[in-house]
Amino acid sequence: MSLILMCGLSFAGKSTFASHLAGELPARIISLDAINAERGLYGGQGIPIAEWAATNRTAHERASAALADGESVIIDDTGSPRFIRDEWRKTAAAADAPFVIVWVRIDPELQRQRILANRTASARGDIVDDVLETHMADFEEPSDEQPVIVDADKAGLDRVAEVAAHIRQLVRR
Numbered sequence: 001m002s003l004i005l006m007c008g009l010s011f012a013g014k015s016t017f018a019s020h021l022a023g024e025l026p027a028r029i030i031s032l033d034a035i036n037a038e039r040g041l042y043g044g045q046g047i048p049i050a051e052w053a054a055t056n057r058t059a060h061e062r063a064s065a066a067l068a069d070g071e072s073v074i075i076d077d078t079g080s081p082r083f084i085r086d087e088w089r090k091t092a093a094a095a096d097a098p099f100v101i102v103w104v105r106i107d108p109e110l111q112r113q114r115i116l117a118n119r120t121a122s123a124r125g126d127i128v129d130d131v132l133e134t135h136m137a138d139f140e141e142p143s144d145e146q147p148v149i150v151d152a153d154k155a156g157l158d159r160v161a162e163v164a165a166h167i168r169q170l171v172r173r
Contacts, residue, residue: 002027002072002171003063003092007079007142008104010044010127010135011114012152017104018076020157024164027072030062034076044127056084060091067095072171079103081140098170101142102163106152108136 004027006014015031022029033043035055041047047055063073079085085101092099106114119126127135148163 001067001070001095002098002100002167003067003088003095004072004074004100004102004167005079005085005088006074006076006104007085007101007147008152009078009106009111009139010132011111011118012104012106013155014078014102014104015076017102017150017155017160018074020160021102021164022074024160025072025074025167027074028066029074029076030059030066031076032056032059035059035062042125044125044131046128046131056087060087063088063091064095067092067097072097078135078139079142081138082142082145085142085145098167100167100170101145101147102150103142103147104150104152104155110153 004021006018008014015033018029021027032055035058036043036047036051039051039055041051041055059075059077063075066073075088077084079088079101089099115127115132118124148166150159150163
């Protein structure tokens with residue numbers, strides 16, 4: 001059992017990577033976007049801080065319950081700012097579960113290409129420019145927290161298998 005926190009900017013590919021990783025481990029995905037949708041909220045349009053806090057509480061409750069049942073959990077979120085990661089560390093520690101950050105890094109130009117392509121195809125909800133700009137400006141990289149790094153343009157199934165193997169090794173320790 002482990003708690004894996006996805007971390008990265010919007011449109012980096014965190015949800016897609018998490019989905020593949022969950023199948024490889026196996027693990028249960030807890031998506032903050034999905035919890036927001038259950039609550040009638042959509043992050044790409046901007047959500048008040050109090051609502052994000054409520055979503056985070058729900059995610060922590062679900063993760064704690066899954067960990068108590070012996071399940072590994074993948075938290076599908078941006079994982080920023082750092083205090084968010086610190087709270088997930090506490091949740092993992094309370095369950096005596098290893099904590100792993102998977103940081104999906106994306107080049108700003110690739111991110112912009114993905115956003116523009118999504119605006120044409122509407123494959124998922126959009127993120128409005130002012131929300132995106134704030135998100136990018138406020139994003140706190142986990143570079144000093146020993147994350148497993150995945151480059152967005154190299155996040156294929158081979159990389160999923162490598163990350164899953166790394167997480168399995170950490171869990172065995």
